[in-house]
Amino acid sequence: MSTNKLLLVFFCFCIGLATSAQSARIKGIILDKNNQPVDNVNIFCLGKTTQSNTNGFFDLVVPANQKLVVVFTHVSLKKTTVSIVLKSNEDYEFNLIMNDHEEQMGEVIVIAKNKKRVQGITTIEPEVIRKIPGANAGIENILKTLPGVNSNNELSTQYAVRGGNYDENLVYVNEIEVYRPFLIRSGQQEGLSFTNTDLVQNIDFSAGGFQVKFGDKLSSILDITYRKPVKFGANLEASFLGGSLSVDAVSKNKKWSAVTGVRYRNNSLLVKSQETQTNFTPTFADIQTNVNYQASAKWQWSFLGNISQNKYQYQPLTRQTNFGTIDNPMALSIYYEGQEKDKYDTCFGAVKTTFKASDNFTLKFIGSVFHTLEQEHFDIFAQYRLGEVDANIGSDTYGDVSFTKGIGSQLNHARNDLDALIVNMEVKGFHDWKENQFEWGVKYTKESIRDKIVEWEVIDSAGFSINPPIVILPKNDQPYASYTGPLMPYQNVRATNFNTINRFSGYAQWSRKGNLGSSEVWYNVGARMHNWEVLGDNIMGKSQVTFSPRAQFAIKPDWEKDMVFRISGGLYHQPPFYRELRDADGVVQPNVKAQQSIHLVLSNDYSFKMWNRPFKLVSELYYKSLTDVNTYTIDNVRIRYAANNNAKGYAQGLDVRLNGEFVPGTESWFSFGYLKTEENSNNKGYIARPTDQRLKFGLLFQDFMPNIPSVKIYLNLVYNTGLPGGSPSYADPYLYQNRLRDYRRADVGFSKVIMDNSTGNSNRGWFKSFKELAIGLEIFNLFDNQNAITNTWVRDVYSKNQYAIPNYMTTRVFNIKLSAKL
Numbered sequence: 175m176s177t178n179k180l181l182l183v184f185f186c187f188c189i190g191l192a193t194s195a196q197s198a199r200i201k202g203i204i205l206d207k208n209n210q211p212v213d214n215v216n217i218f219c220l221g222k223t224t225q226s227n228t229n230g231f232f233d234l235v236v237p238a239n240q241k242l243v244v245v246f247t248h249v250s251l252k253k254t255t256v257s258i259v260l261k262s263n264e265d266y267e268f269n270l271i272m273n274d275h276e277e278q279m280g281e282v283i284v285i286a287k288n289k290k291r292v293q294g295i296t297t298i299e300p301e302v303i304r305k306i307p308g309a310n311a312g313i314e315n316i317l318k319t320l321p322g323v324n325s326n327n328e329l330s331t332q333y334a335v336r337g338g339n340y341d342e343n344l345v346y347v348n349e350i351e352v353y354r355p356f357l358i359r360s361g362q363q364e365g366l367s368f369t370n371t372d373l374v375q376n377i378d379f380s381a382g383g384f385q386v387k388f389g390d391k392l393s394s395i396l397d398i399t400y401r402k403p404v405k406f407g408a409n410l411e412a413s414f415l416g417g418s419l420s421v422d423a424v425s426k427n428k429k430w431s432a433v434t435g436v437r438y439r440n441n442s443l444l445v446k447s448q449e450t451q452t453n454f455t456p457t458f459a460d461i462q463t464n465v466n467y468q469a470s471a472k473w474q475w476s477f478l479g480n481i482s483q484n485k486y487q488y489q490p491l492t493r494q495t496n497f498g499t500i501d502n503p504m505a506l507s508i509y510y511e512g513q514e515k516d517k518y519d520t521c522f523g524a525v526k527t528t529f530k531a532s533d534n535f536t537l538k539f540i541g542s543v544f545h546t547l548e549q550e551h552f553d554i555f556a557q558y559r560l561g562e563v564d565a566n567i568g569s570d571t572y573g574d575v576s577f578t579k580g581i582g583s584q585l586n587h588a589r590n591d592l593d594a595l596i597v598n599m600e601v602k603g604f605h606d607w608k609e610n611q612f613e614w615g616v617k618y619t620k621e622s623i624r625d626k627i628v629e630w631e632v633i634d635s636a637g638f639s640i641n642p643p644i645v646i647l648p649k650n651d652q653p654y655a656s657y658t659g660p661l662m663p664y665q666n667v668r669a670t671n672f673n674t675i676n677r678f679s680g681y682a683q684w685s686r687k688g689n690l691g692s693s694e695v696w697y698n699v700g701a702r703m704h705n706w707e708v709l710g711d712n713i714m715g716k717s718q719v720t721f722s723p724r725a726q727f728a729i730k731p732d733w734e735k736d737m738v739f740r741i742s743g744g745l746y747h748q749p750p751f752y753r754e755l756r757d758a759d760g761v762v763q764p765n766v767k768a769q770q771s772i773h774l775v776l777s778n779d780y781s782f783k784m785w786n787r788p789f790k791l792v793s794e795l796y797y798k799s800l801t802d803v804n805t806y807t808i809d810n811v812r813i814r815y816a817a818n819n820n821a822k823g824y825a826q827g828l829d830v831r832l833n834g835e836f837v838p839g840t841e842s843w844f845s846f847g848y849l850k851t852e853e854n855s856n857n858k859g860y861i862a863r864p865t866d867q868r869l870k871f872g873l874l875f876q877d878f879m880p881n882i883p884s885v886k887i888y889l890n891l892v893y894n895t896g897l898p899g900g901s902p903s904y905a906d907p908y909l910y911q912n913r914l915r916d917y918r919r920a921d922v923g924f925s926k927v928i929m930d931n932s933t934g935n936s937n938r939g940w941f942k943s944f945k946e947l948a949i950g951l952e953i954f955n956l957f958d959n960q961n962a963i964t965n966t967w968v969r970d971v972y973s974k975n976q977y978a979i980p981n982y983m984t985t986r987v988f989n990i991k992l993s994a995k996l
């Protein structure tokens with residue numbers, strides 16, 4: 175059947191479908207104030223009722239993925255009302271003490287913690303994400319404080335996990351895979367992450383050993399769920415970096431609900447703190463919506479849409495970087511002409527529908543379309559002067575360049591354009607049978623890529639052109655001897671690629687909860703299959719197939735201490751995406767194989783109380799054996815692949831995280847990560863991979879002033895040891911294994927709560943319009959550390975030396991933020 179017919183059949187089928195919320199179960203024991211069981215308590219929720227038995231036990235099946243109100247009544251005790259949100263197929267234990275003096279009301283937000291605990295999934299509260307400061311605040315900002323997650327670039331939302339690169343992480347929103355732009359090469363071009371934190375209800379993250387249902391990537395899974403509003407509301411935020419507005423809407427009959435967010439961001443405040451003086455006029459904006467329709471008790475529709483436009487206009491003017499030592503200080507001065515104009519326009523739409531055939535069988539149908547139009551156009555001419563700095567204190571020229579050692583120029587040109595369309599169609603099934611759960615899925619993906627690359631660089635030193643080092647040319651001994659060979663640009667990439675990639679994938683897995691003696695145990699076993707073929711103009715790639723079995727086992731011993739031990743792993747594949755097919759010359763290599771990794775993860779989860787407050791210590795030891803490795807280099811956030819599979823490697827490490835209420839009522843954590851990852855290309859020996867981040871420390875801390883509790887304090891601190899990198903173009907990694915300097919950064923935020931539900935100011939004039947109102951001060955890079963992401967290499971034609979000048983990231987920056995909730 176042709177692709178067009180497949181699409182037609184799928185969408186015709188979806189037109190006749192709508193989905194329902196799946197079920198969950200709430201159970202527990204009801205006690206009185208003397209801790210005695212209470213029988214005959216009536217429990218009501220959405221027309222469903224049950225009663226507690228003589229032991230006070232109750233069991234009630236309720237709808238999932240929506241806010242519920244559960245009411246407990248008794249003839250001799252006061253009514254208790256609890257608001258609760260449960261995930262699909264969740265089995266939640268809720269124990270209640272009923273009062274005989276006054277009615278009780280409360281809210282419980284449940285995120286399947288027990289199930290996610292045994293799966294090795296980290297759950298992050300959305301409120302934490304919205305409060306914690308960062309130069310690029312959002313979900314990724316918080317992920318970078320977790321062990322095993324690394325990023326040395328505060329302007330980027332990209333991250334590496336346990337030795338992988340930025341392309342090895344899966345991101346889902348409402349079970350729908352989302353994508354990022356292809357042509358991004360620096361963090362300051364990124365603007366906005368896809369995920370709008372104002373719309374988020376739940377965030378789950380796994381750094382490895384995840385189940386087959388999550389997909390085909392080597393490193394991590396980020397699973398985000400947008401909320402379903404239950405009443406009207408609005409959130410507003412404004413700062414010097416931009417602003418956002420989100421609105422919750424619900425129809426009168428409660429069948430329709432929608433949450434919509436609009437964002438705008440301008441990175442000028444951060445970019446202008448760097449050493450390069452620029453005219454910088456970026457605009458990053460998007461609008462997202464998540465619409466839900468409850469058609470009946472068995473059907474529900476949802477639509478997720480996003481339109482984003484990033485315009486990046488950059489005109490560098492001057493730059494001076496001081497480097498060297500105290501005894502030999504040096505400086506690089508650069509004067510620029512030209513500009514860069516980049517644009518990334520993306521549209522994304524997805525429809526999801528769920529059919530609950532019975533209490534034990536559910537089907538989901540998902541269709542999505544992603545379209546991106548990207549252009550990267552620049553002509554930048556740079557003239558540099560490299561010299562020694564006058565370090566004589568008291569001199570009239572102190573700090574100025576006193577002696578010039580080298581001069582030169584560089585011209586960079588690009589006319590890169592890309593048009594990509596990605597279509598997905600997927601069917602999922604969920605079966606419950608006694609204590610067993612079966613899940614399966616089938617997915618078809620079509621990727622259509624139109625890519626044109628025209629990019630070159632010309633470098634001269636003292637007026638003499640520098641030839642590329644990898645091309646065999648006549649010996650160039652300028653300026654001491656005349657050069658008679660051809661003149662060539664230092665870098666020159668020209669390619670046009672029109673490609674189509676067809677993918678078929680599927681998975682099946684089985685889960686079970688049981689007992690082993692007096693211990694509780696959980697099992698999960700599954701396998702994935704992925705088939706793909708790369709086609710294009712004068713290209714016919716061979717059809718390739720991967721098979722990935724995986725398993726998890728967790729045990730909770732019947733000990734006094736609350737501990738869970740888990741072992742997980744299996745065979746993981748990463749079939750190549752378009753970027754991984756394109757080699758250093760821009761040419762698509764259609765027969766690149768999937769990278770393969772054998773994962774083994776051992777973990778311990780220990781929950782305990784300290785200072786009568788809850789804490790958790792999670793430790794994970796992991797090892798990955800990598801084969802068919804597609805080697806790459808990283809320049810800022812741009813990844814360039816060799817587009818071959820001639821290497822093998824490994825990654826090993828230890829992740830530790832302690833989180834809990836160090837301050838009553840707030841969650842904070844400390845994290846530590848050790849990683850070693852190396853690769854061996856063509857049996858030349860093992861060297862560090864570009865993401866070999868040996869040590870990592872992270873801290874996220876929340877506090878408030880004891881005498882002024884409305885003043886909150888938030889601290890986000892990261893320390894990473896230096897990465898291999900910053901090498902000159904065309905450098906052989908086996909000859910260049912220097913590391914960049916360590917990355918150290920601390921961001922702090924202060925927030926004054928003017929109005930919230932506890933202030934009692936709701937009747938004061940215009941304050942009554944707000945549920946929450948706060949104003950804050952953020953200080954990025956509190957200690958003004960100089961962090962470098964790459965090096966600029968300056969060549970001196972006379973001495974034949976190359977000098978590495980660090981490209982520093984942002985300095986200390988102040989920001990004011992206003993937050994309001996209606």
